[in-house]
Amino acid sequence: NAGVMQNPRHLVRRRGQEARLRCSPMKGHSHVYWYRQLPEEGLKFMVYLQKENIIDESGMPKERFSAEFPKEGPSILRIQQVVRGDSAAYFCASSPSPGRAGELFFGEGSRLTVL
Amino acid sequence: QKEVEQDPGPLSVPEGAIVSLNCTYSNSAFQYFMWYRQYSRKGPELLMYTYSSGNKEDGRFTAQVDKSSKYISLFIRDSQPSDSATYLCAMSARSGSGYSTLTFGKGTMLLVSP
Secondary structure, eight states, X not given: OOOOEEEOSEEXXXXXXXXXXXXXXXXXXXXXXXXXXXXXSOEEEEEEEETTXXXXXXXXXXXXXXXXXXXXXXXXXXEOSOOGGGOEEEEEEEESSTTOGGGOEEOOOEEEEEO | OOSEEOOOXXXXXXXXXXXXXXXXXXXXXXXXXXXXXXXXXXXXEEEEEEESSEXXXXXXXXEEXXXXXXXXXXXXXXXXXXXXXEEEEEEXXXXXTSXXXXXXXXXXXXXXXX
16 A cells, blocks of 8 residues: 655756656545645645645745646646755645545655755 | 744653653644654654644653643653654644645654664
């Protein structure tokens, strides 16, 4: 029973390039959350998605960041024109239902380094 | 004032010690309280989940919530070197839409020496 799968685990990009991070939720989970962990900071909520819908993107930076969770395939967090300040660990979490905070399971994270 | 305050540590203890980890918060709407353990370069792993005030015990771990003081604690008995990790408190309030997003503390690094 695979957990939340994220790839790539490590990604290096130069300033101005695009980064795409992928997340496959646990089997049976249709709710996906993305969190960002900056160095020396706690995890910060970015976006909550259900299949084909963005439910809450209140934590997403207004520019360059976008997320999707298509009907088929993984959820994707896309960062365009990356800057050094985007260097962080990006964690995906999934749950079987929206209101069960105690059933939120995290992946291992994707660590983005911007040179 | 940050919504959730947590001492970053590091907290160093000898093997077998009782460990106390704490968080304070300011948002009185928080109802759900969680503790996650995060090993270096890994994802957070849910340890304890409590709703509202009270105590919850699971093996060597005890979680306490005092909503009147806006204060939560995690106690680890008979600490082991394998408990060395960063411990994150997290909390949430039920939104009008019925879903919960988590607000995390920065985490406390715990080091248990043999």
